Amino acid sequence: MDPKLGRMASSLLALLLLLEGGMFSSSPPPPHSGLLERLFQHIDLHQDEFVQTLKEWVAIESDSIQPVPHFRQELFRMMTMAADKLRGLGARVDSVDLGSQQLPDGQSLPIPPILLAELGNDPRKPTVCFYGHLDVQPAQQEDGWRTDPYTLTEVDGKLYGRGATDNKGPVLAWIHAVRAFGDLEQDLPVNIKFILEGMEEAGSVALEELVEREKDRFFSSVDYIVISDNLWISQKKPALTYGTRGNSYFMVEVKCRDQDFHSGTFGGILNEPMADLVALLGSLVDSSGHILVPGIYDQVSPLTEEEKRLYEAIDLDLEEYRNNSQVEKFLFDTKEEILMHLWRYPSLSIHGIEGAFDEAGAKTVIPGRVTGKFSIRLVPHMNVSVVEKQVTQHLEAIFSKRNSSNQMAVSMPIGLHPWIANINDTQYLAAKRAIRTVFGIEPDMIQDGSTIPIAKIFQDIIQKSVMMLPLGAVDDGEHSQNEKINRWNYIEGIKLFAAFFLEIAKLH
Known part of the structure; x- marks a missing residue:
């Protein structure tokens, strides 16, 4: 124009x-x-x-x-x-x-x-x-x-x-x-x-x-x-x-030693840090986006009728929104469900793994130390300190069941309400x-x-x-x-x- x-x-x-x-x-x-x-x-x-x-x-x-x-x-x-x-x-x-x-x-x-x-x-x-x-x-x-x-x-x-x-x-x-x-x-x-x-x-x-x-x-x-x-x-x-939403950003480290291993020399005789970490990260959220950390939803404020009406009145073309996002399918089918899971329910996202081999090509290395990074978007009335405790206890419980000889450490460098x-x-x-x-x-x-x-x-x-x-x-x-x-x-x-x-x- x-x-x-x-x-x-x-x-x-x-x-x-x-x-x-x-x-x-x-x-x-x-x-x-x-x-x-x-x-x-x-x-x-x-x-x-x-x-x-x-x-x-x-x-x-x-x-x-x-x-x-x-x-x-x-x-x-x-x-x-x-x-x-x-x-x-x-x-x-x-x-x-x-x-x-x-x-x-x-x-x-x-x-x-x-x-x-x-x-x-x-x-x-x-x-x-x-x-x-x-x-x-x-x-x-x-x-x-x-x-x-x-x-x-x-x-x-x-x-x-x-x-x-x-x-x-x-x-x-x-x-x-x-x-x-x-x-x-x-x-x-x-x-x-x-x-x-x-x-x-x-x-x-x-x-x-x-x-x-x-x-x-x-x-x-x-x-x-x-x-x-x-x-x-x-x-x-x-x-x-x-x-x-607020944000609790977590880092979970699994360590065997500071050096990497050759899988032909050590594969099969030790607890591999990457296998431990993948199990830990896989225990956090299911395929429907539901967070698996016990108690994580206990503090989420209940949905009110007034709030429902606000979502119903919002002008959102779901098909246009999906096309603009270049996503084949969302986890939810209605405008209200999409918006609620974007705004008023917590979500957990896994962001990456530090220390793992991530370049092109093949490399038969066993990382000696890896760190997984994930975050939880918080909603009222979730408390950062409570969430940190819930996540830490959950990961410790999952790690304990693996009977691994590796060391695990959990930290939360960012906590925003x-x-x-x-x-x-x-x-x-x-x-x-x-x-x-x-x-x-x-x-x-x-x-x-x-x-x-x-x-x-x-x-x-x-x-x-x-x-x-x-x-x-x-x-x-x-x-x-x-x-x-x-x-x-x-x-x-x-x-x-x-x-x-x-x-x-x-x-x-």
Whole structure:
């Protein structure tokens, strides 16, 4: 589609939605309707400028995964550019120095600063804090990108580029929504705060400590926290996310000795570590996906009738979802069963074996030491410590039955609790109203099967309402080749944030 036609279609859609919402009807207009109309028109008129800014941000190779000086320099450049953009709004910006990161190979690299910005401190207004990150996953065109990953390229209304949807596009949408009020010389209906980091893809190094340190300072006046770091479950229907699964990551090592063995010399006269490990991993989950660890489901919260209705209302074409996933058959046949096993039931996945021969060709080696890696995605109200104990006891029992002379050790290097929000919180109600205003429909109420630790960190430390308000479509391809955000999602997302500011001010 020609970009100009796309912009005309976006403007026409916005006008139709305004008409549908009654802004030009003979019935009494809703509060702020005149301002909303002007905001939406302003956003439509400036959308090419907003796309250009995203292009400038995508051009910065802010890769936090590859620990090399070049990418760290790019991360610092990205944070400086974002700080300048925030100051351009009139915000007070504090760039927090986090020191350096010690890497396993002994080298040290500086950690990019975390930006804490605030605009407005009117005690009569609610204070909304937006969290986002500006680092990205690695990307090279030879990995399968159709375009240069660091050159934002528009094709048929799709803006391709690393970070376009995860998470530079949503961060800029929030900034542009704030700016729209200033451009129209309108007072912001809320106080705004930003917390932007540059190490989310690498585990949010030092973030939790900073949140804890600032809970009685920067975060003391915050009423609501908004995160836009995930996707819809549909290509066209917006969503609100109210939960994510946690994650317990396990490593189980079986050791005979540090050296490998020749199978012609030792095969048949010893307990082979790989055979022990395969038996251990095979005891964890059955062919239907049911976890076999005793007691693992005891803490899972029961399904309620209200929750059932939420799943029934979600717009998901199962056949399209299966085809897009390139999977011949799922374990379950209905939309509701698929979604529940993605979101509200735990799952166990086996990820790999360290120490085993995994190259092409034949090699008759017996590994002397192997380590299996698996994880359990946790759901409310599962407890990380309880799960660790259950898994360890189960593996010890299975290993004991084998009467092996090898040594087994179980560890859990990662333990992250699930996050769940109250969908009746004020900001969820405000977001629903804003979505109806901008898109003309009710959102899908969804959870996310992955783990986004920052939501739980904010909820536990600051103890304020946390909401995930995604902008990207299900096919945006975050973390993969040809990541994109649709121009329509990006521009309508700016309008959504602007409408949300007005709605949260009315409901607070």
